[in-house]
Amino acid sequence: MKVFSLFLLLAGWFLVVTAIAWLKPGFIPVFVIAGIAVEVLGLVFLARQNLLETVKSTRSQEPRY
């Protein structure tokens, strides 16, 4: 899941870069915004995955002193 999230972040960036490089000016804004939306999705997945890991690790680390 974490790898998939990082892949989404990279995919969003590639979308932005390729839109600027190859698309006609009229289409660029739409694809740039779409690329950032994909990145935000990746960020949400990454945050959620780390949240689950934090919850799991804090449960196993109840005070032992």
Add this chain to the structure above:
Amino acid sequence: MNTTASLDAATLLCLGCILLVPVAIAGLALMNAGLGRSRNAAHLLVSSLSVFSVAVAAYFLCGFAFQGAPGGPSYFFVAGYKEWSWISAGRFLFRGVALDGSPRSLTLLFQVFCVGLAAIIPLGAGGGRWRMSASALSAALLAGWTYPLYAHWVWGGGWLAQLGSNFGLGNGFIDAGGSTVIQAVGGFTGLSAAWILGPRRGKYSSGMPAAIPGHDMVMVCFGCLLTIAGWLGLNGAGALIFGGSGGGNGAGIAPGGIVLVALNTILCAAFAALSAIFFTRLRFGKPDASLCINGCIGGLVASSAGCAVLSPLTAAATGLVAGAVVTYSVEFLEVRLRIDDPGGAIPIHGLCGIWGALAVAIFANNTSGQWIAQLAGVATILGFVLPLTFGINWGINRVWPMRVSLEAERQGLDLHELGAGAYPEFITHGDEFTAG
């Protein structure tokens, strides 16, 4: 020979601004130490020093060669019938740069301090649990690879700076003082470190996050005042070197423009502090000291990108939003996402850095397509820099564990890693580990 007499006023002004930047570094180090626990204070300050030193060394070895300066040789590929400069082809160990007060040598000096500043930012997010050796290793890779690469794209005449000349997107990505190049790169490296390290022991042991207030608000406040002074130099030097209409292609503003830059910096910081005071009073009934100070720094961070192109009114508006961003994102990250960031590096440097770049798109008198160039710069931070720093820190953690042991955390990193506490005459340990 009197060489000073041969330097013109603009060069001296730029040099003066550059030499103010270490004051901001000292201020941020003090803030990180003050916002942490007393048992980790000396460790955080010594870590700042070691990370700064390692970053400067890595930048000396290879960083500047990868970053380069506008107009220098670079490697590029061709896409869309245009050249995309992606990394400099400079020489290692600062060879080939005449250190004589030329624009290229001023750029080099400025960058040495900038990379040190970027490297100490993640310490705020990993404070209290990050081994000094691992943080130094992370800083070496940040200063030797991640920072130079992104800085080349924005400040070294790279593809983000060329978006204007190549694709007609305004003046290319504008970030005169480093809202993204320095701050967001450091802030998102801090986010990667915080995710990999996990929260401090005792932070979430009862389900809800335990409040672990900073141990010395006087130190934090003094650090904030130092940072404001240093930021005037940071934004001033950045604008004089990179803030002109050519952006990162090597054009700076005229020396007279420094007045607007300083005014925008202070207005943004002041309105961000006022915004943080207002929102924390609204939220908690009283202004929260650490959030107000962090809000002020968030305003400084947000001011950097557009310090040379915003008007005073829009700089104030940028500050108002930055204060709100800091106030609400600190709570969101801590409570909802369970990201333990004692120094507030992620909201202050990461999120406000991004807001600073977006503020240029929204508020500045832009030519057509500038907002797309600004979005492309932000997209590169999120889609390239974040995965890169996450991967680098994940790799470091695999071969050289970043987190200290449970016993070290309980004992305090001052005693465990340095052998002596910052305040040896006081008993400073809390009892959060004995709580049920």
